[in-house]
Amino acid sequence: MEVRTKVVYEAPKADAVELKTERIVCDSTNYVMWFLEGGTPNTLSSQDTEWDRTGYGSVEDF
Amino acid sequence: MTRRTVIAAVFLMGAALWTSCRKEDDLSKDDAPSVEVPEGCLWLSLQASKGADTKALALAGSTINAYWVQDEPVKVFLEGTLIGTLSATPNGTDNTKATLSGTLTQTSGVVADAVLTLLFPRETWNYTAQAGTLDAIAANFDYAVATATVKSVVGTTVQTEGSVTFRNQQSIYRFGFTKGGNAYDPKDFTISAAGGKLVQSFGYSSGWAPAYGDITVTPASAPGDHLYYVSLRNESTAADTYNFQITGSDDALYFATKSIAADKLGEQGKFLSATGIAVSQPAFSPAPSGVIEAPENVL
Numbered sequence: 001m002e003v004r005t006k007v008v009y010e011a012p013k014a015d016a017v018e019l020k021t022e023r024i025v026c027d028s029t030n031y032v033m034w035f036l037e038g039g040t041p042n043t044l045s046s047q048d049t050e051w052d053r054t055g056y057g058s059v060e061d062f
Numbered sequence: 063m064t065r066r067t068v069i070a071a072v073f074l075m076g077a078a079l080w081t082s083c084r085k086e087d088d089l090s091k092d093d094a095p096s097v098e099v100p101e102g103c104l105w106l107s108l109q110a111s112k113g114a115d116t117k118a119l120a121l122a123g124s125t126i127n128a129y130w131v132q133d134e135p136v137k138v139f140l141e142g143t144l145i146g147t148l149s150a151t152p153n154g155t156d157n158t159k160a161t162l163s164g165t166l167t168q169t170s171g172v173v174a175d176a177v178l179t180l181l182f183p184r185e186t187w188n189y190t191a192q193a194g195t196l197d198a199i200a201a202n203f204d205y206a207v208a209t210a211t212v213k214s215v216v217g218t219t220v221q222t223e224g225s226v227t228f229r230n231q232q233s234i235y236r237f238g239f240t241k242g243g244n245a246y247d248p249k250d251f252t253i254s255a256a257g258g259k260l261v262q263s264f265g266y267s268s269g270w271a272p273a274y275g276d277i278t279v280t281p282a283s284a285p286g287d288h289l290y291y292v293s294l295r296n297e298s299t300a301a302d303t304y305n306f307q308i309t310g311s312d313d314a315l316y317f318a319t320k321s322i323a324a325d326k327l328g329e330q331g332k333f334l335s336a337t338g339i340a341v342s343q344p345a346f347s348p349a350p351s352g353v354i355e356a357p358e359n360v361l
Contacts (some may be wrong), residue, residue, distance in 0.1 A: 015232040023106075048160035051150075053206060056119075056126035056234050056333040062322045 100155060118200035119234075126234055126333045128197070128204070130160035138164075139179040139266060140171055148180070165291055172220055179266070182206040182228055186265035187233070194281040194290035196234075203293035205231045230331035232261075232295040238288055238337030239308070246341055247284035248316070251308040253277045257298035272297065289337065300324050308341055316341040 063253045118131050134150040144167035153159040162180075166172060206228035214224040230308045239246040254260065254276045264272040272295075279292055296302060302360060308316040318341045326334055 045243060051162050051208065053128045053130060053158050053160075054227055054331060055128045055158070055229060056230060056331060059124040059126075059236070059333045059335045060326060061335050062320075062326050 085181060097278070098324065107198035110191055110341070114193045119204060121194045128206075128230070129157040134160075135183050136162055136164075137167065137181045137266075138194055139181065139184075139185070140168070140176060141269070143168065144185065144267075145172070145178075155185060166220065171252070172215060174214055176212045178210045178212065178222070180208045180228070181266055182208075185267055186263070187231070188263040189277055189293055189295060189305075190262050190275075192277065192279045194279045194292060195285070196291045198292045199234060199291055203232070207231055217257060223338075226228050232293050232330050233332040233334050235292045235294050236297055236335040236337070237290045237292065237306075237320075237335070237339060239339050239341050241316075241341050247281075247311065248341075249309040249313070250280040251306050253279070253288075253292065253306045254295070254307075255296055255298065256303040256305065257296070259296055259298040259302075261295040261297060272356060295330060296322075297329055299328050302327060306339070310341075314343060318342070 101251045111244060118129055118134075119326075120127050120129065130150045130152040132150065132152060136148040136150065137144060138146045145168040146164055148162040148164035150160040150162055153161075172178075182205065189203055192203060208226045208228040210222040210226045213221045215221075239248060239251075258274055260274055260277060261272045262275040262277065264270050272298075277292065277294060279290060281290065301321065303319055303321045306318040306320070308318060310316050320336050320339050322334070322336075326332065
């Protein structure tokens with residue numbers, strides 16, 4: 001079972017820094033848990049891996 | 063990191079630790095979620111993020127670079143089924159790299175050695191109705207694909223093997239037109255490929271069955287450098303010819319052609335440029351107004 005909500009906290013006078021409450025998920029053990037980013041049930045995470053985007057390279061005339 | 067940012071970070075960490083020590087019964091109304099949460103079942107993820115304002119595509123000299131933008135979506139498929147959407151957090155120092163994270167709505171089959179297909183930014187792609195700028199391409203016509211092999215599933219977290227690179231699925235073309243030896247700015251132009259393999263649209267869910275056809279470009283205004291950027295996926299592997307049907311600023315009809323060698327087409331993800339494409343009017347001219355009488359031998 002999964003329930004989602006999103007609450008955004010904006011730190012006063014801290015430009016571009018925000019705190020997001022993104023996911024509320026019920027796990028099978030029925031424990032209440034609060035945690036920082038990571039470890040969400042059924043979460044695909046690339047926290048150990050950064051994903052690259054290739055550019056389009058240098059111009060080729062035709 | 064500025065003093066202000068440090069103070070904000072300390073504040074955020076303090077808030078997180080404070081909330082981590084409270085029981086569910088202690089939640090204030092301000093902190094309560096906006097949806098009903100089953101009793102005794104509550105997980106919360108907190109994330110501090112810093113917005114990125116980098117353009118997704120940027121021309122640096124003669125090179126087009128691609129960057130991740132904050133919260134860009136990536137769709138995750140397993141054997142043809144959409145199982146989740148990830149969100150990008152750019153590296154910050156090198157925004158060609160990003161961390162992707164999100165929740166999978168299906169876990170069945172997500173086991174070690176399973177191959178996931180990741181589609182940026184969505185699973186249906188469309189190249190029609192472009193505007194002729196890099197910004198427009200970045201917003202609507204820039205598509206990339208990656209595959210990732212599941213390394214392990216620990217608890218409820220899926221880890222993938224190694225680094226993954228997203229490959230662009232089209233090339234970006236730069237066209238420049240001339241008329242009478244001078245740079246020429248069309249009101250709009252439609253591109254067709256003689257080989258008939260110019261993709262208008264396709265989608266992963268439909269097995270990538272492409273729809274081929276013309277691509278129309280309607281610039282919002284004439285660019286200062288008289289150059290137009292178009293995202294094209296031409297699946298021809300042989301030499302081809304692009305035909306342009308152009309509406310001039312005078313609303314007159316013009317034509318132009320440009321051939322392209324096979325070695326430019328065999329692989330997507332290139333930055334291809336053709337400038338100085340001469341436009342000309344067709345040999346025929348519109349019929350004059352009034353009654354047109356058929357020759358006697360026709361009736």
